Amino acid sequence: MTAALRPRLVVAGSTGATGQVLVPLARSLGFPVVPLVRAKSAGKVDGGVTVDFTTGAGLVDAMGGAGAVIQCIGTMRHRFSSGDTYESSDIGTTRALVDAAKRAGSPHFILLGSYGTGRPVGAYLKAKAEAERVVKESGLPFTILRPSALVGGERKGVPLLKPIARALGLKGIEPITLDELSRALLAAAAHRAPLGVAVEGAPLWALVAQGQAL
Secondary structure: OOOOOOOOEEEEOOOOHHHHHHHHHHHHOOOOEEEEEOHHHOOOOOOOEEOOOOOOOOHHHHOOOOOEEEEOOOOOHHHHHHOOOHHHHHHHHHHHHHHHHHHOOOOEEEEEOOOOOOOOOOHHHHHHHHHHHHHHOOOOOEEEEOOOOEEEOOEOOOOOHHHHHHHOOOHHHOOEEHHHHHHHHHHHHHHOOOOOEEEOOHHHHHHHHHHHOO
């Protein structure tokens, strides 16, 4: 295990549920953070850098000197009415970030995925699988996290799912809080490991433990 560092982080999805926990937590732990925001969200995050994920404008400059890029952008079906789609939010932004990262010195690329992506069923998981493919074939050093149900903010989780998952030893479906997930993302960035893999279940919870020790 390498020593825990505090690399400069570029966070995509800084205004989302995970990003709103991840960015302040990272800063409290001493990570320099560059939160990426769209023009419509300018001013919502302290120190946010406005970029365009469609044209790629601003992405390469924002990544200058970055040790890791954390991609947390994703959407859900109920947001389709506002113009979001899996193609634009989950896949398109990942392509734009990967392209920029390759031009900006190839920082560690950390993708927030979803449990079940290894056996994708349905449009959501198939979009997540495509985003993973883009990252895996990019040539960048990468780590992919596949959490199950997220808990925190407006996400209340399924009652009793956590104790049931623990009792049955089903680490893959055990709900994870946004704080725990953020600590796992930061552990991957700090240790620059594990590289070249998608982690879920027990290995993901091992990352949570590493993050809690930062």
